[in-house]
Structure formats: structure tokens, C-alpha cells
Amino acid sequence: MPPAVSPLAVPLPSLAPLAGVRLGAAAAGIRYRGRTDLVMVELTPGTTAAGVFTRNRCPGAPVDWCRAALKGGKARGVVINAGNANVFTGRAGAEAAKASAEAAAALIGCRPREVMLASTGVIGEVLPHERLTAALPALHASLHDDAWEAAARGIMTTDTFPKGAVRRVRIGDTEVTIQGFAKGSGMIAPDMATMLCFVFTDAKLPAAVLQSLLQKGVAGSFNCTTVDSDTSTSDTVLLFATGQAKHPRVPPEGGRMLREFKAALDDLLLDLALQVVRDGEGAQKLVRIDVTGAVSSGSAKRVAMAIANSPLVKTAIAGEDANWGRIVMAVGKAGEPADRDLISVAVGGVWMARQGGVVEGYDEAPVVAHMKGREVAIEVDLGLGRGRATAWTCDLTHGYIDINGSYRS
Amino acid sequence: MPPAVSPLAVPLPSLAPLAGVRLGAAAAGIRYRGRTDLVMVELTPGTTAAGVFTRNRCPGAPVDWCRAALKGGKARGVVINAGNANVFTGRAGAEAAKASAEAAAALIGCRPREVMLASTGVIGEVLPHERLTAALPALHASLHDDAWEAAARGIMTTDTFPKGAVRRVRIGDTEVTIQGFAKGSGMIAPDMATMLCFVFTDAKLPAAVLQSLLQKGVAGSFNCTTVDSDTSTSDTVLLFATGQAKHPRVPPEGGRMLREFKAALDDLLLDLALQVVRDGEGAQKLVRIDVTGAVSSGSAKRVAMAIANSPLVKTAIAGEDANWGRIVMAVGKAGEPADRDLISVAVGGVWMARQGGVVEGYDEAPVVAHMKGREVAIEVDLGLGRGRATAWTCDLTHGYIDINGSYRS
Numbered sequence: 001m002p003p004a005v006s007p008l009a010v011p012l013p014s015l016a017p018l019a020g021v022r023l024g025a026a027a028a029g030i031r032y033r034g035r036t037d038l039v040m041v042e043l044t045p046g047t048t049a050a051g052v053f054t055r056n057r058c059p060g061a062p063v064d065w066c067r068a069a070l071k072g073g074k075a076r077g078v079v080i081n082a083g084n085a086n087v088f089t090g091r092a093g094a095e096a097a098k099a100s101a102e103a104a105a106a107l108i109g110c111r112p113r114e115v116m117l118a119s120t121g122v123i124g125e126v127l128p129h130e131r132l133t134a135a136l137p138a139l140h141a142s143l144h145d146d147a148w149e150a151a152a153r154g155i156m157t158t159d160t161f162p163k164g165a166v167r168r169v170r171i172g173d174t175e176v177t178i179q180g181f182a183k184g185s186g187m188i189a190p191d192m193a194t195m196l197c198f199v200f201t202d203a204k205l206p207a208a209v210l211q212s213l214l215q216k217g218v219a220g221s222f223n224c225t226t227v228d229s230d231t232s233t234s235d236t237v238l239l240f241a242t243g244q245a246k247h248p249r250v251p252p253e254g255g256r257m258l259r260e261f262k263a264a265l266d267d268l269l270l271d272l273a274l275q276v277v278r279d280g281e282g283a284q285k286l287v288r289i290d291v292t293g294a295v296s297s298g299s300a301k302r303v304a305m306a307i308a309n310s311p312l313v314k315t316a317i318a319g320e321d322a323n324w325g326r327i328v329m330a331v332g333k334a335g336e337p338a339d340r341d342l343i344s345v346a347v348g349g350v351w352m353a354r355q356g357g358v359v360e361g362y363d364e365a366p367v368v369a370h371m372k373g374r375e376v377a378i379e380v381d382l383g384l385g386r387g388r389a390t391a392w393t394c395d396l397t398h399g400y401i402d403i404n405g406s407y408r409s
Numbered sequence: 410m411p412p413a414v415s416p417l418a419v420p421l422p423s424l425a426p427l428a429g430v431r432l433g434a435a436a437a438g439i440r441y442r443g444r445t446d447l448v449m450v451e452l453t454p455g456t457t458a459a460g461v462f463t464r465n466r467c468p469g470a471p472v473d474w475c476r477a478a479l480k481g482g483k484a485r486g487v488v489i490n491a492g493n494a495n496v497f498t499g500r501a502g503a504e505a506a507k508a509s510a511e512a513a514a515a516l517i518g519c520r521p522r523e524v525m526l527a528s529t530g531v532i533g534e535v536l537p538h539e540r541l542t543a544a545l546p547a548l549h550a551s552l553h554d555d556a557w558e559a560a561a562r563g564i565m566t567t568d569t570f571p572k573g574a575v576r577r578v579r580i581g582d583t584e585v586t587i588q589g590f591a592k593g594s595g596m597i598a599p600d601m602a603t604m605l606c607f608v609f610t611d612a613k614l615p616a617a618v619l620q621s622l623l624q625k626g627v628a629g630s631f632n633c634t635t636v637d638s639d640t641s642t643s644d645t646v647l648l649f650a651t652g653q654a655k656h657p658r659v660p661p662e663g664g665r666m667l668r669e670f671k672a673a674l675d676d677l678l679l680d681l682a683l684q685v686v687r688d689g690e691g692a693q694k695l696v697r698i699d700v701t702g703a704v705s706s707g708s709a710k711r712v713a714m715a716i717a718n719s720p721l722v723k724t725a726i727a728g729e730d731a732n733w734g735r736i737v738m739a740v741g742k743a744g745e746p747a748d749r750d751l752i753s754v755a756v757g758g759v760w761m762a763r764q765g766g767v768v769e770g771y772d773e774a775p776v777v778a779h780m781k782g783r784e785v786a787i788e789v790d791l792g793l794g795r796g797r798a799t800a801w802t803c804d805l806t807h808g809y810i811d812i813n814g815s816y817r818s
Contacts, residue, residue, distance in 0.1 A: 055744070056738065056741035056742050057740070057741040057742075057743070057744065057745070057746075057747045057749070058737050058738065058740060058741030058747060058749040058752070059741070059749070085734075087734065087737070087738075088734060088737045088749060088752075088762065088765060088766070089766060090750055090764075090765045090766035092766070122734065123734025123735070123737060123738065124733060124734040124737070124762065124767055125767070233737070233738050233741055311720070311809070311813070312813055315809070315810055315813035315814040316813065316814070318810065318814040319813070319814035321814075324533060325494075325496065325497060325531065325532025325533040326532070328467050328496070328497045328532060328533070328642070329465065329467065329496075329532065329642050331466070331467060332465035332466040332467030332468070332642055333465050333466075334466070335464070335466065336466070337466075338466045338467060340466070340467040340468070340497060341499055343467070343497075353497065353533065355499075356497060356499045357497070357498060357499035357501070358533055358534070396810065396814075397810060397814070398807055398810050400720070400724070400810075401724055401727065401805065401806060401807050401809075401810060404720070404721055404724035404725065404728070405724040405725070405727040405728035405730075405805075405806070
């Protein structure tokens with residue numbers, strides 16, 4: 001029986017056609033039965049591409065492939081499969097990746113290095129790429145411009161709902177669209193992002209600009225989220241610009257003209273990252289952690305992530321217990337500059353502890369009510385400087401153990 | 410209803426009187442009802458002392474107290490309470506610590522700075538030290554030399570069994586004893602050790618020698634164990650030498666004469682540390698992780714701890730799944746030098762993956778049988794150098810969520 005849909009799920013927005021992108025999904029039988037598990041995207045000639053990948057030192061073969069392929073800054077296609085991550089598969093894994101890219105390139109009529117790959121699923125089993133390549137011709141023939149929901153569903157593994165987002169902004173006087181889809185539910189911790197995410201825009205942007213925008217956007221979104229502190233070997237965020245929108249030419253350095261675009265991209269990436277946290281394995285509550293008063297923003301982020309990754313904080317939240325003692329413990333374990341007697345902690349906007357001690361007579365009722373809700377807000381002020389950061393996580397529940405403690409989930 | 414005793418529990422060894430140590434336990438009603446929660450130890454004049462404490466940046470008042478008090482290298486008493494950690498309690502916490510030490514010192518007839526303190530339990534509530542000091546006179550009057558089990562039980566919080574160990578060795582031709590007790594079950598991660606541990610010997614050792622021995626011993630024991638990656642604010646290991654044994658004088662630098670003593674102390678500390686892991690909250694399996702072939706021993710330790718702290722590895726073990734893919738993921742997330750295509754992984758002595766790929770046709774039956782047992786052994790060879798390290802952890806089960814997801818456990 002598949003797990004119930006996350007209580008934190010949000011509906012998939014309507015994803016309309018985007019000029020220069022055709023896509024589709026098929027059931028290749030790579031691992032799952034009776035569902036789609038293979039997604040193909042064809043991009044119009046001239047599409048530029050950027051990517052950010054896991055910092056795990058044991059990345060999958062598709063990550064190796066994309067890192068090399070992205071040096072050209074161009075892409076004509078993407079092939080994504082679910083059910084097998086093609087990780088820790090040695091030479092056979094690299095060959096499976098190459099064969100997949102070659103098969104897609106032949107159908108699209110491009111060089112293999114213009115095809116990006118992403119795989120997610122079981123680690124340590126060679127990708128049965130013959131099944132994948134056997135399914136590609138029919139899939140390619142069926143590609144169309146409005147199969148976005150099918151694509152968002154086709155890349156899911158333990159996800160309980162499909163994840164997508166769209167933003168419309170102007171470059172000059174021309175409206176452009178940014179939209180994408182993502183998957184992820186467990187093995188979610190930054191450095192980087194822990195899941196697969198594919199974002200497309202019809203803007204015309206040099207690959208270097210795209211790469212810079214993506215790196216900054218990921219730093220403030222996927223890299224500020226965690227489900228279980230485990231960093232996947234396959235994390236991939238790809239951004240493609242088809243160049244079909246008729247806006248004024250963007251200079252190589254990007255700059256002011258992209259201010260609105262950058263803000264919308266950042267917002268969209270955060271939206272998708274939070275959808276992944278909302279689908280965190282076993283998640284019942286979405287948790288936002290704001291740290292202020294740190295000696296630097298980097299220090300604030302490390303403190304926020306230490307809180308976000310603490311099993312004791314996360315189980316307390318699952319138990320609807322505003323246990324600020326555990327929050328202080330997590331601050332201290334981060335190893336960052338902190339003075340116990342200056343720390344203040346708020347839950348749901350109520351400051352329970354100020355400058356190192358409990359706030360006598362604080363109003364417990366709104367805190368109790370807040371903890372019963374689906375979204376929990378924790379604020380920590382370190383009282384040392386002006387560094388601030390935000391991190392997002394979910395609670396740690398029996399559902400996480402159920403999902404991950406059963407054989408080969 | 411208290412949780413059942415851990416299936417990994419080991420019996421408390423017989424702890425005989427040790428010359429120079431008198432101890433006892435009482436019910437002071439600090440938090441718990443109907444059980445002992447206060448332990449006092451009186452040490453003979455001339456006893457030397459050493460300590461190692463949490464690296465959490467928000468330590469409790471008792472840790473502050475001991476750090477300052479240990480500068481003298483001498484101790485005449487120890488007061489330990491369970492139920493309240495006296496952490497994040499500001500000036501009131503420091504005053505509660507001082508009052509406790511003063512009351513004990515008056516009874517013993519020593520300076521307050523010769524009394525060591527340790528508290529464990531709820532964070533953020535001021536220690537009701539009047540209850541503690543009110544109970545001390547009767548407790549002090551009842552101290553005797555064979556109350557070791559009572560002391561081991563009196564310091565328990567969520568522990569399901571008392572923890573003790575004893576070793577007898579020779580210094581010169583004289584037999585000396587090292588024995589101690591510990592508590593700990595959750596909020597267990599190194600840097601340092603996450604629990605309270607008190608070790609006593611009748612050997613006569615300068616405080617500096619004692620400190621050096623203890624630091625080395627903790628590095629190879631408590632600092633190589635983890636239950637949940639959360640580092641307590643109260644971790645304390647204290648070592649006392651009463652000097653009652655009539656062995657030849659030990660030189661200030663320690664040296665060869667202490668070789669046997671050092672080995673026994675290391676072994677005893679590891680024994681106690683593993684008892685804490687065996688009592689890890691919800692633990693059903695004890696897990697040993699050996700990493701070899703790293704570029705250095707420090708690198709090996711960081712990789713071993715990354716595996717030991719991975720929720721996905723720990724839930725896989727709970728599910729009796731020898732999921733070596735998750736082990737490789739955890740190796741990669743450690744950020745240490747690793748070459749995916751050189752890594753080998755064994756579970757229960759069976760090498761399932763070698764040099765970056767599955768071992769075709771390896772015998773699964775003994776692996777399956779091993780995973781069903783109470784003790785799981787994981788070996789990882791990185792194939793890079795000669796660095797090696799060992800870490801210990803337990804599995805992550807529903808029991809952990811039960812214990813920590815309920816209100817103010």
C-alpha cells in the first residue's frame with residue numbers, strides 16, 4: 001500500500017506550454033510496475049543550460065555525465081528515470097549513462113553531450129538501460145508541449161505528490177515564464193540539494209548568466225532545507241533557457257535587467273524546495289527556523305541547520321512540544337560562536353526564553369496552539385551580531401521509520 | 410509505564426569497595442517520585458581528579474563549575490542529581506551549583522571547589538537546589554563503601570539499565586582497581602561524550618597524568634560513539650585517584666609504568682561507552698563500523714561517524730536490510746577524500762561491494778542472518794591509504810520516536 005499523501009501537500013499548479021520545450025513520460029518498467037518511470041524532454045536548438053549538483057563525494061554516473069556535458073553550456077534534451085539511481089555501479093554505470101544519452105541524441109538529432117541525464121532510486125544496481133533505450137523511440141514520438149504534469153509525476157519515487165511551480169516576470173517589456181518540476185522526499189540535506197529539479201524558461205540567457213543565477217538561487221533554497229541530514233548521491237538541479245521570448249538582449253554579465261527575473265527564479269526554487277520538505281518522509285509539520293544575531297550569515301546558517309537536523313528537536317516538534325531546551329542544545333552543538341547567556345528563543349512568535357533564561361509568565365496558550373498546527377516557526381536570536389539565516393525542515397515521526405526501515409524502500 | 414529494558418542490556422558487574430571512596434544515593438524528589446535521584450560520593454583527602462566535558466557551546470552550570478574547580482586537580486566529593494540538568498538557567502543556575510557544592514563541602518569538611526557537580530535531566534528549569542541540599546545531610550550520614558550499585562542506579566534518567574565496569578591491573582607489583590559507573594541513553598554524540606561517567610581508582614597518580622590518560626581514553630571510547638548525533642550540554646567524564654594503593658611512585662610524566670593501567674582504563678571507558686550505546690533510546694541493535702583505507706585516521710573517524718549518524722543507514726539496520734547503497738551515500742556525504750570506484754563494503758564479514766561495484770554472486774544468506782542478530786558489523790575500505798577508525802552506534806527505531814516525541818520526556 002503506498003503511503004498516504006502528505007498532509008502538507010500543495011496542489012500542482014497549472015503548467016502551460018513553454019515555447020521551446022516538448023516533453024512526455026512513459027512506463028519503461030525500470031523498477032516499478034504499472035506507473036510511468038521515464039521522462040524525456042526535447043529542447044529547441046540554441047537552448048542554454050546550467051546545473052548544480054550534489055557535493056556527495058560518491059555521485060552517480062548521471063551526475064558525472066551532466067557535469068562534463070554542461071561544459072558546453074548547451075542542451076537539446078533531458079532523460080530522467082525513476083527507480084534506479086545508477087550510483088556505485090562502476091564502469092557499467094558510466095556505460096549505461098552514455099548509452100542512454102546516445103539513444104536520446106539519435107532521436108533528437110543532436111550530440112550525446114547535449115543530452116542531460118538524471119536518475120533516482122535504488123543505489124548499487126546497474127541501470128537496465130536497454131529497457132530505457134527500448135522505451136525512448138515511442139516516448140520521443142509522443143512528446144508534446146503540454147505534458148508537464150505527466151513529467152512531474154513520472155520522476156516521482158517515494159514522493160506522495162507531484163511538485164511544480166511557475167512564475168511570470170518581465171525582462172524589459174517582454175513577459176517571460178519560468179517553470180519547473182521537482183522530486184524528493186528522503187535523503188534530503190543540502191550540499192547541495194538532495195533531489196531532482198528541472199526548471200525551464202523561455203528567456204534568452206547566456207549559459208554563464210544562467211549558471212550564476214542558478215547557483216545563487218540554490219544557495220537560498222535547496223541548500224537551506226533538510227529532511228534527514230542525508231545527502232543524496234544524485235542531487236541535480238538543471239536550468240534551461242530556450243531563448244524563444246523576444247526580449248531585449250541580456251548582456252553577458254546579466255545585471256539590472258534581470259533583477260525581476262532573479263527574484264522570481266529565487267522564489268520559484270524556494271517554492272519547489274519547500275514542496276520537497278512538505279513531502280519529507282513521514283512529515284506531519286513544516287518547520288521554519290530563523291536565526292538572527294549571529295556573528296555572520298554563514299554562522300547563522302550553520303546554527304539554523306544544526307537545529308533543523310537535530311533528531312531531538314524534530315521529535316519534540318512531532319510531539320507538539322515547544323521544547324526550547326533542545327533548541328538551545330542544538331545551537332550549542334553547532335560549534336559556532338554562541339553565548340549561552342545571550343540566547344533568546346521564540347516559538348510561534350512567543351519569546352519563551354530571553355538572554356539565557358526562561359521568560360517568567362510567558363503566555364503558553366498560543367505556543368501550545370501553534371505547535372498543534374501544520375507549520376511551526378522557530379526563532380533564535382544569538383545576541384552577538386547581525387548575521388541571519390533561515391532553514392526549513394520537517395518533523396521526525398514514526399512515518400519516517402516506517403518508510404525507511406522496511407526492506408529496500 | 411517505563412520502557413522495557415533494552416534488549417542489548419548487559420548485567421551490572423559486581424562493584425566491590427574501593428579504598429578511599431564512600432558513596433550513596435537518596436530520593437530528593439528533584440523531579441522523579443519514588444526513586445533515587447541524588448548521589449553523593451566522598452573521597453579521601455589527597456584524591457586527585459581529572460575531567461573531560463561536552464564541547465557543546467551552551468554547557469550547563471555544573472560543567473562550568475567543574476571546569477573551574479578542576480584547575481586545583483583535587484577532589485573530596487561529587488554530587489550528582491538526575492531529573493534536572495541545570496542548563497540554560499542563567500545566574501540562578503550558577504547560584505544553584507554553588508549552593509550545592511557549599512552544602513556538600515560543609516558536610517565533608519572541605520573547600521567547595523573540591524566538590525564536583527553533575528546534573529542531568531530537563532533543560533531550562535532552575536535546579537530546585539533546596540531539595541538537593543535538604544537531602545544531603547542524611548545522605549552524607551549514610552555513605553558507605555559498598556553502595557556502588559545504588560549510585561549507578563541513582564544517576565539514571567531514561568536509562569533502562571544501570572551501567573558499570575571494573576578492571577584490575579598492576580602498577581609495579583601492586584594490584585590496583587579501576588571502576589566506575591555511567592548513565593546515558595539519548596542526546597548522545599561525541600564532542601564529547603554525551604553522558605555522565607564517574608571512574609575511580611585507588612592508584613596514586615598526579616592530576617596531570619590522570620588528565621592525560623582520561624583525554625586519550627575518552628577519544629577512543631565516548632568520542633567514537635553516537636546514538637542520535639545530538640551533543641548534550643552536560644556531558645561529563647570524571648576520573649578520580651584516591652592514592653590508597655601502595656604501589657611505587659609514578660613519575661610526573663606517567664610513562665611505561667602505566668602501560669597496563671592505561672590499557673585497562675581505555676578498555677573500561679569503552680565498556681561504559683558501549684553500555685550507553687546499548688541503552689540508546691529505542692535501540693534494538695548495536696552497530697560497529699570499521700573504516701579502513703582512509704587518507705588519515707582523522708578522516709577515517711569522520712567517515713565512520715557519518716555512517717554512524719546517518720538516519721537512512723540506521724533505519725535500514727532497524728529494518729534488517731544490509732543496504733550498502735546507503736552506506737556508500739553516507740561515506741560520500743562525509744566530505745572526506747573518497748573515490749567512489751575504490752570503495753568496498755562488508756556487512757557481517759561478507760564483502761558485498763568491492764572497488765565500486767557489487768560483488769556478483771556474493772553469499773547473501775550469512776548477511777541476512779547477521780542482520781537479524783543483535784550486533785551488526787559494518788566494514789568500509791576506502792582503498793586510499795592507511796587511516797583507520799571505529800565508531801559505534803545503534804539502530805533508529807520507532808522506540809526512539811516514542812521516547813522523544815512525547816511531551817517533555
